[in-house]
Amino acid sequence: MTAPTATKIRVLIAKPGLDGHDRGAKVVARALRDGGCEVIYTGIRQTPEMIAEAALQEDVDVVGLSILSGAHLELFPRVVAELKKRGVDDVLLFCGGIIPDEDTKPLEDLGFSAIFRPGTNTQDIVKFVYEHVTK
Amino acid sequence: MDDLVQRFLNGERRALARIISRVENETPEGREYLRALFPHSGKTHTIGITGGAGSGKSTLTGALAAEYRRRGKTVGIAAVDPSSPFTHGAILGDRIRMQDLALDPGVFVRSMAGRGALGGLAPAIDEVVSIMDAFGFDYVVIETVGAGQDEVEIAGTALTTILVNNPGTGDDIQALKAGIIEIADILVVNKADHPGADVLVSQLQALLSLAPKGSRRPPILKTTATRGEGMDALADAIAAHRVELETTGQLEKHRAEDARHQVLSIARAILLEKIRQATPEHELQALVDRVAARQLDPHSAAEELAAAVEQSEPRAIKRRV
Ligand code: B12
Ligand SMILES: Nc1nc2c(ncn2[C@@H]2O[C@H](COP(=O)(O)OP(=O)(O)O)[C@@H](O)[C@H]2O)c(=O)[nH]1
Ligand SMILES: [Mg+2]
Numbered sequence: 001m002t003a004p005t006a007t008k009i010r011v012l013i014a015k016p017g018l019d020g021h022d023r024g025a026k027v028v029a030r031a032l033r034d035g036g037c038e039v040i041y042t043g044i045r046q047t048p049e050m051i052a053e054a055a056l057q058e059d060v061d062v063v064g065l066s067i068l069s070g071a072h073l074e075l076f077p078r079v080v081a082e083l084k085k086r087g088v089d090d091v092l093l094f095c096g097g098i099i100p101d102e103d104t105k106p107l108e109d110l111g112f113s114a115i116f117r118p119g120t121n122t123q124d125i126v127k128f129v130y131e132h133v134t135k
Numbered sequence: 136m137d138d139l140v141q142r143f144l145n146g147e148r149r150a151l152a153r154i155i156s157r158v159e160n161e162t163p164e165g166r167e168y169l170r171a172l173f174p175h176s177g178k179t180h181t182i183g184i185t186g187g188a189g190s191g192k193s194t195l196t197g198a199l200a201a202e203y204r205r206r207g208k209t210v211g212i213a214a215v216d217p218s219s220p221f222t223h224g225a226i227l228g229d230r231i232r233m234q235d236l237a238l239d240p241g242v243f244v245r246s247m248a249g250r251g252a253l254g255g256l257a258p259a260i261d262e263v264v265s266i267m268d269a270f271g272f273d274y275v276v277i278e279t280v281g282a283g284q285d286e287v288e289i290a291g292t293a294l295t296t297i298l299v300n301n302p303g304t305g306d307d308i309q310a311l312k313a314g315i316i317e318i319a320d321i322l323v324v325n326k327a328d329h330p331g332a333d334v335l336v337s338q339l340q341a342l343l344s345l346a347p348k349g350s351r352r353p354p355i356l357k358t359t360a361t362r363g364e365g366m367d368a369l370a371d372a373i374a375a376h377r378v379e380l381e382t383t384g385q386l387e388k389h390r391a392e393d394a395r396h397q398v399l400s401i402a403r404a405i406l407l408e409k410i411r412q413a414t415p416e417h418e419l420q421a422l423v424d425r426v427a428a429r430q431l432d433p434h435s436a437a438e439e440l441a442a443a444v445e446q447s448e449p450r451a452i453k454r455r456v
Contacts, residue, residue, distance in 0.1 A: 036223050
């Protein structure tokens with residue numbers, strides 16, 4: 001919890017692709033709000049371009065992708081490429097959802113600093129954000 | 136200062152986004168950017184969209200921006216959502232309703248948290264609007280929080296204020312009676328695809344006819360924002376209002392009042408900061424405790440605080456000499 005007007009951590013929570021499972025994304029958005037962050041939630045069915053453009057316009061510190069459809073290895077590299085294309089190269093990237101263990105390494109290589117899977121305590125997510133973003 | 140200003144003036148959107156953050160956070164650095172860019176502002180037409188939560192403000196903002204794009208104009212949008220009074224965090228969801236514009240290079244959407252400001256806006260809204268104005272958008276649209284009937288601040292900030300109403304909600308008419316109708320330059324009946332739109336239009340007309348003779352009658356327009364219906368007429372009404380502002384001298388008057396309001400409110404903040412600095416926290420606490428114990432009245436206590444500034448000022452100057 002921080003002062004009302006102090007500099008806030010801004011987080012974009014986005015759902016790429018056609019995946020309609022939005023409960024997790026909303027739960028995470030709410031937890032971060034309750035942790036004192038300003039969370040931009042853009043809803044489902046976002047293209048990689050839309051996510052990167054929102055990250056740019058909103059000047060967020062953190063981009064969090066939520067995916068349960070299994071299309072992460074196809075979509076996440078495209079999100080990262082679109083962010084790079086726009087010069088958004090200094091955000092903290094992390095993700096969550098249904099992501100098999102064997103995909104951890106490729107996602108880390110892409111620049112994802114953490115992966116949160118089903119059953120994660122949202123407090124751990126909030127803690128992670130505050131530990132990794134310095135404002 | 137870094138090269139952000141130059142990049143901003145070259146039209147780079149990332150520079151715009153970064154400068155907005157610094158200005159929004161009211162840092163000394165942010166004030167430097169504002170100083171550098173303020174001379175470039177004053178050209179845009181600002182539009183305020185207010186109305187109840189869920190009345191369709193975000194959808195309407197998106198649909199209106201799309202209409203401006205069809206007309207070849209560019210649009211900056213500042214959409215305010217409330218901060219939690221307990222955790223000071225916020226969920227900013229207005230973008231969800233503006234998806235069609237997500238990749239349009241002539242539109243820039245910035246979500247802002249209310250950060251405890253009263254009146255449905257954010258503490259740094261004037262500054263952020265000035266920055267968007269300086270970037271060169273033809274229009275800057277401000278969406279208010281939409282919490283209640285006291286969101287009159289927007290009329291001071293925006294040149295054209297649009298009040299969004301919905302048919303079949305009943306309490307709208309109550310809100311209008313409560314006074315917010317007086318700040319509206321244009322009344323919109325959104326969700327005109329729902330039954331009762333025409334009834335609401337005639338209720339609004341009846342209400343407006345009660346206004347004193349000679350006072351301005353805002354136009355009433357029906358829209359269905361989800362389908363983009365009524366946006367052509369709305370954009371025309373905004374243009375007509377702009378002409379009206381120019382020909383009646385209201386434009387200059389509005390700008391002068393807005394400038395006065397901004398200067399005074401910043402001066403108030405500076406003075407408060409000086410007061411806080413002139414009196415150490417433990418002295419402030421002691422003073423406040425005396426008030427709480429009814430040993431001192433609040434007015435005398437405040438005067439004591441203010442007097443401390445006057446005493447500390449000359450000392451500060453002497454030290455510098
Ligand atoms: C509820 C549910 C649905 C609901 C969704 C409701 C909704 N609006 O969200 C409904 C019934 C609609 C549904 C439909 C489908 N579902 Co479904 N669904 C589930 C189920 C049972 C639970 C998901 C859930 O809501 N969990 C609760 C939330 C809070 O948890 P969470 O999302 O995991 O989020 C947590 C973490 O993962 C993490 N997290 C998540 N996102 C993020 C993001 C960030 C940034 C961070 C930091 C953390 C984080 O933090 C959260 C808190 O701990 C899962 C199975 C499961 N156990 O996960 C299947 C599951 C996801 N569904 C599945 C499938 C196949 C489907 C359908 C395709 C079924 C069909 N054939 O029609 C459809 C597709 C719908 C669509 N349009 O996409 C499969 C996906 C398989 C895969 N990926 O290979 C699953 C895994 C079931 C299974 N075992 O087969 N589903
Ligand atoms: N039927 C109908 N629904 C609308 C219209 N405009 C907005 N809505 C819906 O009303 C809800 C709230 O809209 P939103 O723009 O978020 O309202 P806000 O809270 O005032 O910003 C959403 O579900 C919209 O899709 C309209 O003209 N007709
Ligand atoms: Mg809204």
